[in-house]
Amino acid sequence: MKDFGFSPMKNKVLNFDELNHDFHQWIAIQDSSFNLCIACGTCASTCSAGSYTHFSFRELCKDIRWGNAEKAMKESEKCMLCGKCSIACPRNINTRNIIKMVRKAAKTSPL
Amino acid sequence: MRKTVAIIGGGITGMEAAIQINKLGHTVHVFEKDEKLGGHVAQWDHVFPNQRKAREIINELTCQISEEINIHLSSFVEKISQIDDSFVIKSDNNELKADAIVLASGFELFSASKKEEYGYGIFENVITSVDLERMFVEKGHPFMRNGEIPQRIAFIHCVGSRDEKVKRTYCSKVCCITAVKQAIEVKESIPEASVYNLYMDLRMFGPGYEDMYQKAQQKGITFIRGRLSEASEVENNRILIKTEDTLSSRPIKMTVDLIVLMIGISPSLANNQILSDLKLEPNKDGFAEIADDHLSPTHSKVKGVFIAGACTGPCSITDAINASRSASVEVHHYLNQV
Amino acid sequence: MRYHPFVLPFSFGLAFLLIYTSIIWIRWINRLSENDKQLLRKNLFSFNTLAAIREVFMESLMHRKIFRKNVFLGFMHMSLAFGWFMLILIGNLESRTYTAGRINPPYFPIFFKFFRHDLAPLKKLEAYFGFWMDFFLLIVLLGLSLAFIKRAHSKVLGIKRTTKHIIIDKIALTSLWFIFPLRLLAEGFSAALYKTGNFLTSFMGDEILSGIASPTLYLQAWWAYSIALGIFFITLPFSRYMHIPTEILLIFLRRYGVKEKEQHSSFTKIEINACSRCGICIDACPITALPESSETQSAYFLREMRYDKPTNNQNESCLLCMRCEEACPVGIEITRIRENERKEYQLFASESYNYLTSPKNAAKGKVAFFAGCMGHLTPGVIKATLALFKAANVNYTFIDEEGSICCGRPLMQNGQTDAGISLRQINKDLILNSGAEILVSSCPICTREFIEHYVLGIPVFHHSQYILELAMSKKLSFRNNSTKIVYHDPCELSRGLNIIEEPRQLLRLAGELIHSPENSGKQQSLCCGGSLGNTNLSANQRKSIAENTLSGILSDKADIVATACPLCKKSLACSNKNIEILDIAQIMLEALIAPKFIPENTVESTKMESNLTYSPEINSIISE
């Protein structure tokens, strides 16, 4: 192989058609409030864990939505279940339940 | 003394104004360029926020139009001239002298082919919100050009709204909620379909709108915050769309069977002639300008000329009816003074 | 005659029951931990045994606790248990007397009226035995008819909802219901044919059955009676009636000091089997108020525990409010069992929180104040508490001012043991680093966790206790402005920590405390629905629980709802009821007489509104 001193870059575009939506669908069935997120960020800004580490429920939702189950499972571990986010959420999303479901999926691989 | 009022436009605004002004004891003439009354609303299948049949609204208004009201159908207003306090309206086949004018000439739909990169008129399966309503009227569900039932449908918000590139800098106000309404209807008519909404902001300002938005979310309709940049036709005439999920800063591409362009409300070109006849200036967006933003929402800057409905800018049915009634009262006061 | 084949169903059933129960008992006891066995050995011959016997009599037979809840319900349970017990006891004495002390086969006293047509050996005692046997049969039949009524119109017996039973319970229940009417029938035939009856059975025999009485029907009735008994005995160990033998064992073990552990144990099995599914917990459960039917309530939960495994919903939907535990006539440690059951999945690990660092160089103070996560969502509570501290010149430090690390209780309530324990350690460092001599928290959730599970070595108070303390020691004085206050007991504070009187005592200094049946004391206080022990109730479900709770405690007279938990405050505020919900500290601050001299006229009471207006002195304290 020739070395030209440069190589093509990785394509950053998310190909929606190739995403795996199974996890998202599974979560949405476990808790029907999941789809109600409007990404306002209230959860992330009140988060107890969020003041010490990069953890955001809003991003967790995004990861689930875009099929990034692995990251969602890893991130969800940081939650302390303190409940501030579910008290603060303007859309009444059952945040702790969703986190528990993600954790449960991480432990039991239901898919 | 009985006075004569000319109403330009026979959409819901004009119909309501005719009914009200007639009730107030004046002679009313309605000029409608089409063959029937009802304007844009008559083209619609269901309307937001309660998914009521649009026909119901037209029918109720039609029932109230009494024999006394003179309706001139297929009458395009060619020229209006002002002589002292009265106006002469010249239309295709006659001339009428009126003491006051209510401009209710409505709007034009944004021509979707102006957003060339969305491929309307070029790609088989790019339709507008109006086309979709027609499909609902025809078959009760959307369909692709080849007759198949689409399984992935994307709604593209703000086509011809809030877009400097097509010289429409304003918000068309009703498209967000229409998109949500139509997304729900698509999902209800094709439950297995995936429905996506590509939006910049969701402006759910009216009563019941936010509830509809939640309902749509609950039905599993996906909302992606990002504007469509370009569409392309791929195999089987499906549409490849590109946007960015701005909430996660990732560009996205996806293939769908059908895209629905939520076309905005544009000023009517036919209005320009009437406005210049009456020595009125359009506002910066091209709509008829109201005399005062807060206190005279149905006065024009010319005495005896009143304006109501979507010819003053994007508005909902409720707004149009409100404006119509407000204008009717103003017309009445004005005629009593003259 | 001493034998007839019809006794076989009964005898077989009894034998099965006795053997089966013995095996199960032995297995349960054998599987107890070494510690528990030691307790058993140590206490077997102590007063505890006597106390246990007394309790068995009072609870298993007389059903004293149920009597307290509802007289009819108590009578129903008592008549069935005690009445039947007396029938067995007197029947035995009767048959013994008849055979002059000879040992009889077990069926003999049961079917005594079948075997006894010759009355001579009983002589004068016959009328005496006959009367009491008929009397207790009547009692049992009365109880039975109440049970019928309960199935159809449970409200008469003070129960809104009865338990939905599974098939084995229905079979056992049906056979049980048949036993005594059949006994009456069989003995009625005996009375009709052989004049062996007393007031009840003679009446039955002479007035009702005399026309149709025949030896064939007579025998058939005895057969039926025996079969009903046999079926009941065979189904008993597999149905809810297993509680009858198990409860006795449970009472003894509990008297000996055996308790639920950190995990399920053999004792858990005994507790689970001791549940009679009487359904008293169903009414007690806040979930019952929800329109959606669910089987979250403890009767169902324990049933699933016994036969199989509780469903996710049964496991997760519980609010852990402990209301059922307070109501349970058997005294099963339901909350503990539920928490242990949730430990099956360890979803979070202690390493999950490696990102947390123990705070160092915290500000020092004699009193450490901990607001907790929920406290930070109700800054009014923090502000009011600290203003009171300042007014009383308390040397305090607000240790989680920059935001809390969770106390770990929600994780523990969700069964996440390791994870919860790791959070405890971090907060413990935070508390002890402050050098405080006292820890005060305005959150009952944190307070309970600190008291029960943190080994801090310093006293821990809920802020309501501490403010009361300040008032008692005259560091704070309040003016009673006769506001009508309804107090809502937080679960963790009342049932959890038994802090019931302190908040009331404190509120009485500020206003007039209104009583309502739903907020008097430990048993009755309702859950706000906000519980962190629950994750899967939807916001709407939580809201309807809050609505229900508010309707329960509100009376027309109340101006204000007081509570002592930031989460209760938040949850109750979600309801549609147009009433102000305030924390006890906010109310006390409003009623505070500033420590410095205040001219009389500024003490004029101000109506409590959401934007509380304080006297200038207090304002200056707050804004410091």
Place this chain on the structure above:
Amino acid sequence: MKQEGKKHIWSNYQKEIAEDRYFYVRSCIRQTFFPGSENTFLKILREVLGKDVHESPNHTTCTGIGYHCEVVPFATTQTVVARNFALMRDAGYQNYTPSCVTSFGIYTEILDTWQHFPAEKEKTRAFLKQATGREFEEPNSLAHTSDIIYKFRNEIAQKAKYQLINSETGEPLKIVEHIGCHYAKMFPEKSVGGAEYPNVLAGMIDAWGGNVIDYPERRHCCGFGFRQYLIQANRGYSMSASKKKFESMEAYQPDFIITNCPGCNYFLDRWQYVLAETEQKTYGSNGYGIPVLTYEEVAGLVLGFDPWEMGMQMHQIDVEPLLKKMGIKYNASEKFKGPQGQELGLPEFPEHVKFTTQSDN
């Protein structure tokens, strides 16, 4: 795809192109990369169409590369451009015709600037006078050389020896048209057909019998981007842009790519080689790449010009399979010979993308 919809859009972007008497200016880089193309243009115009094309040996760069790399200030660019306009005036011509798309963009931009900011024009006039003593006039018409070929596409079709048709199957060739960004994206109204569906190359393909392929990434830039290419570390970025296009067009199995921009032509051609050598990936059929031709070369082929005379052996991606497909008669042995038939020696052949050698024929 509705063709009438496309035509409707084209109708909104019509431009006036002069009939005759062109002042021709060359591209800086094309003369090195594909010198035969510019000669072919002159040959077609002068010999086939009989037009008057004037070329001044004194004309210079438009400064485009320097301008887009932000090393040449706009005032300088305007002055240099004004000088070229002065040359045209001096030669007595009025129809300015640059061969380079970037130059076309620069001229368009400057003319537009002068229209909106006349002071700029006066300043430039002063600078030019001061620096060179010359006077200039704005051209009457400005057209890119591809516009000229587009204008005469039907005349060329009438004189065609070959069509853009697969001689074996009789099917039209599938052709990707790629226009340079500076041709239409900056001033769509100055182009033929606009930026969304540019018609300049599509019109030639239609006229000469081929079929245009519409693939999703048709709008995407080739990646040249001046700065991206000029700095070696950035070349991966440049190449990725081309790669995105290749991946998108691959499914449509194009027979060749036609371009109207020096940079596009060069990079779409060369990056295929680099991608093959680094990723062992080729986008054409049978291990070949997709040939990338200039519109002059395509016109020349259609008119029956000798491919080697047009310099088509200068392409990194071999054009011989295409020539065979079109049934063009050519002499394979002449491929690496000079104009006088002298041997030029064989180039170094790529490893991972096929390239026809003499021995293959």
